[in-house]
Every structure is written in structure tokens, then in C-alpha cells.
Amino acid sequence: MDNIVIIGAGLAGATAAHTLRKEGFDGGITLVGAEEHHPYIRPPLSKGFLAGNEDEGSLLPYPVDSYAEKRIDFLPRETAEQLDREAGEVRLASGKTMKYGQLLLATGATPRSLPISGADLPGVHCLRTLEDSKELREALVNNAYEQHDRRVVLVGSGWIGLEVAATARTLGAEVAVLGKDKIPLEGVLGAELGTVFLDRHRKAGVTFHPETSAAGITAANGRASGVVTDSGLELPADLVVIAVGVTPNTELAEAAGLTIQNGILTDQSMRTSDPRIFAAGDVANPFHPVLGEHQRSEHWANAINTGKVAAKAMLGKPAVLNHIPYFYTDQFDLGMEYSGYGPLARDAKVVARGDTSSGEFIAFWVIPVSSDKGRVVAGMNVNIWDVQGPIKALIRQENEVNLQQLADLSVPLDSL
Numbered sequence: 001m002d003n004i005v006i007i008g009a010g011l012a013g014a015t016a017a018h019t020l021r022k023e024g025f026d027g028g029i030t031l032v033g034a035e036e037h038h039p040y041i042r043p044p045l046s047k048g049f050l051a052g053n054e055d056e057g058s059l060l061p062y063p064v065d066s067y068a069e070k071r072i073d074f075l076p077r078e079t080a081e082q083l084d085r086e087a088g089e090v091r092l093a094s095g096k097t098m099k100y101g102q103l104l105l106a107t108g109a110t111p112r113s114l115p116i117s118g119a120d121l122p123g124v125h126c127l128r129t130l131e132d133s134k135e136l137r138e139a140l141v142n143n144a145y146e147q148h149d150r151r152v153v154l155v156g157s158g159w160i161g162l163e164v165a166a167t168a169r170t171l172g173a174e175v176a177v178l179g180k181d182k183i184p185l186e187g188v189l190g191a192e193l194g195t196v197f198l199d200r201h202r203k204a205g206v207t208f209h210p211e212t213s214a215a216g217i218t219a220a221n222g223r224a225s226g227v228v229t230d231s232g233l234e235l236p237a238d239l240v241v242i243a244v245g246v247t248p249n250t251e252l253a254e255a256a257g258l259t260i261q262n263g264i265l266t267d268q269s270m271r272t273s274d275p276r277i278f279a280a281g282d283v284a285n286p287f288h289p290v291l292g293e294h295q296r297s298e299h300w301a302n303a304i305n306t307g308k309v310a311a312k313a314m315l316g317k318p319a320v321l322n323h324i325p326y327f328y329t330d331q332f333d334l335g336m337e338y339s340g341y342g343p344l345a346r347d348a349k350v351v352a353r354g355d356t357s358s359g360e361f362i363a364f365w366v367i368p369v370s371s372d373k374g375r376v377v378a379g380m381n382v383n384i385w386d387v388q389g390p391i392k393a394l395i396r397q398e399n400e401v402n403l404q405q406l407a408d409l410s411v412p413l414d415s416l
């Protein structure tokens with residue numbers, strides 16, 4: 001049957017739908033989304049949108065009209081509840097049943113909750129959807145809560161926790177962050193570069209509680225009033241934001257018997273264990289040919305890349321996910337882009353180009369091959385722009401580079 005059904009109207013699903021048309025597919029495309037909105041991007045929800053500097057329109061990756069123009073049948077407020085692979089059918093919560101020729105699962109991920117007392121009190125937030133961000137913004141920007149000093153406690157010191165901390169602090173709130181790591185972002189960036197972000201937050205007045213978890217949330221007047229830590233501290237809070245990672249939304253795929261392993265397992269063309277079914281975005285765990293292993297990624301660029309690869313592969317075109325993973329963050333005046341292979345960077349040496357304490361530098365992760373040469377596996381630019389091209393080229397070329405030259409600001413990156 002010449003029709004494609006896409007479950008999940010986030011960035012991955014929307015990208016796949018538009019790519020199918022761009023690649024000349026003329027059959028039916030149905031895009032099923034549980035949310036009421038046209039597909040939107042999430043990064044601003046913890047940054048510019050949360051701060052009140054960006055409006056809803058700026059969140060759209062494709063204009064609202066483009067769905068009708070491209071003959072993409074968009075079904076908002078519809079949740080796929082059951083997948084019958086033998087019949088090639090999806091059943092929606094509304095009772096509607098849809099036949100598919102091929103299916104794409106782009107169901108994204110859900111914030112993890114914390115099994116602690118008080119986690120469901122008013123004043124306790126998580127952040128994934130536009131509504132979540134609006135609620136938080138209402139509290140932070142418009143002082144929606146009465147009797148507050150706007151004390152915010154962030155549980156979780158990953159990307160989203162730190163971004164919300166930065167936004168809340170910029171808006172004038174008193175902010176404390178609890179994190180399991182000794183240094184935030186240490187797992188991804190290593191201690192030295194994690195400290196760059198830690199120092200920036202501290203400079204802005206954010207308080208950090210490293211190697212600390214939340215043990216419970218206290219209540220006063222029917223809403224959250226503080227966080228009790230596992231070290232016995234009691235931190236007063238008017239707002240608590242829980243940002244302790246996400247879980248991929250695999251229920252539909254799992255119940256249908258697809259192979260699940262840290263997400264929906266796919267090959268390098270985003271095909272699942274059922275050849276008629278593909279997966280993309282946060283929910284997919286694709287095989288990456290460069291790494292030689294599966295790697296699930298929870299980033300904006302991955303949603304776009306995997307959406308495109310899945311769409312092309314569905315049309316029988318050659319398509320392989322061989323992109324260098326990329327992500328970015330903005331915290332206070334630190335804007336950062338990172339490209340590279342995280343699993344390889346874990347054992348690599350960091351080579352800084354510029355002073356890391358200056359707030360403007362590039363850092364490379366290099367696998368040394370001799371005392372003065374190495375292979376670049378990742379690179380991050382902080383407040384230096386338009387260098388992602390040369391950074392990616394260095395990672396892609398797999399040649400050995402001279403480490404002294406790599407660190408030398410006077411040697412152009414594209415000459416290495």
C-alpha cells in the first residue's frame with residue numbers, strides 16, 4: 001500500500017513528512033500527534049521562550065500552512081494506542097483505525113519522574129512541552145505565585161537543568177541546583193570543561209549542591225515549599241523543577257514486539273526489526289556506522305537527521321545515518337556548539353585552543369597517536385562562531401593533526 005503513517009508530530013516526525021514530499025513521494029502521508037499543536041522545536045522552551053523573549057511562532061520548524069500545501073494529513077490530539085503489524089494497522093485513542101504501507105515511529109521521550117514524596121505537589125514542574133514551558137514562564141516571568149521570593153530549586157544538573165537555572169537566574173530568581181555529578185556535565189565534557197559552565201553559573205550567583213539528590217519535597221499551604229536532600233539539607237523553594245533525564249516512548253513498539261534496547265533498535269537506515277517500520281528522533285537507537293555501535297541521541301540535530309534518513313530509506317533511496325552528532329546550548333552569555341563522537345571522546349585528551357576561562361575558546365577531544373600528534377574525535381566552540389564546518393572536517397578527515405598547531409590560535413583551522 002502506497003501510504004505512510006507517522007506516529008509522533010515532533011521535529012523528527014515533521015522532518016520525515018516534509019522530506020518524503022521533497023524526495024518525490026506522491027502517496028498519502030498521515031502525521032499523528034498527541035499534542036494539540038503543529039510540530040514545534042523544544043530547545044527554546046528552556047531558553048528564549050522560557051525567558052519571554054521568543055513567541056510561539058518562532059518555535060515552528062515548518063509553517064502551519066505547509067502541511068496542507070504538501071498534502072500531509074496532520075491529526076493533532078490523536079494518540080496511537082495499538083499497533084497491529086500483521087494487519088498493517090494502527091489504532092488511535094479516538095477509535096479510528098489506519099492502514100499503513102510503511103510506518104514511522106517518532107514518539108520522542110518523556111521526562112523521568114522522581115519517586116519521592118511531594119513530587120506531585122503544585123509548584124513542582126518538569127519541562128518537555130510547550131505547556132510545561134508556559135507554566136514555568138508564567139511562574140518565573142509574571143510572578144504568578146503569591147507570597148514568593150522566587151526561590152527555584154533545580155533537581156538535575158544536565159543540559160536542561162542548567163539551561164533552566166540560567167534562565168531563572170537571569171530573570172532574577174534565587175537558584176539552587178542539585179546534581180549527582182561532582183561537576184555538572186562532567187560525563188559529557190569532562191571535569192575541566194564542565195567547570196567552565198559551573199564557574200559561569202556560580203559567577204551569576206547560582207548555588208550548586210554536587211553529588212546530592214532530592215530525597216523529598218516539603219509542602220506549605222498546599223504547594224511545594226522546599227527540597228530535602230539526601231545529605232539532610234532543607235532548601236526552601238517556591239518552584240521546584242525536576243530535570244533528571246528522559247525515557248524514550250517505546251510502549252507502542254514494545255507491545256507490538258519490535259526489538260527494544262535503550263529505545264527502538266534500528267539499523268543505520270532507521271529501519272526497525274520490522275522492515276515496514278522505521279523509527280527516528282529521541283525514541284530511536286540507531287546503529288552508527290562510524291562508531292560501529294548503536295547510539296541513541298536526544299538532540300535537535302539528531303531529530304532532523306534521523307527524520308531525513310528514515311524518509312529517504314522508506315522510499316528505497318540510499319540513506320545512512322553517518323552524520324557527526326551535534327548539539328548546542330545557551331546558558332547566560334555562554335553559547336556553545338559541540339560536534340563529535342561522545343563514546344570516543346570519553347578516553348580522549350582535551351586540547352584547548354584559547355583560554356578556557358576566558359569564555360571564548362575551542363576545545364578538541366583528541367586520541368593521541370604519538371607525543372605530538374592525534375586524531376580529533378570531537379570539538380566544541382564556546383562563543384566563537386562559524387567554525388563548525390572546519391571542526392567537523394577535522395573529525396571527518398581522520399588524519400593525524402599536530403597538537404601544538406591545533407592549540408595555536410594563529411594557525412587557521414582549515415589549514416590543519
Ligand SMILES: Cc1cc2nc3c(=O)[nH]c(=O)nc-3n(C[C@H](O)[C@H](O)[C@H](O)COP(=O)(O)OP(=O)(O)OC[C@H]3O[C@@H](n4cnc5c(N)ncnc54)[C@H](O)[C@@H]3O)c2cc1C
Nearest residue numbers: 008010011012034042043079080107108281282298299300
Ligand atoms: C526543554 C528542552 C530543551 C532542549 N534543548 C536542546 C538544545 O539546546 N539542543 C539540542 O540539540 N536539543 C535540545 N533538546 C532536545 C530536542 O528538543 C529533542 O531531541 C527533540 O525534540 C526530539 O524530537 P522528537 O521528534 O524525536 O521527539 P519529540 O519532540 O518528543 O516529539 C515526539 C512527539 O510524539 C508525540 N507522541 C508520543 N507518543 C505518541 C503516540 N502514541 N501517538 C501520537 N503521538 C505521540 C509526543 O506527544 C510528541 O509531540 C531540548 C529538549 C527540551 C525538552
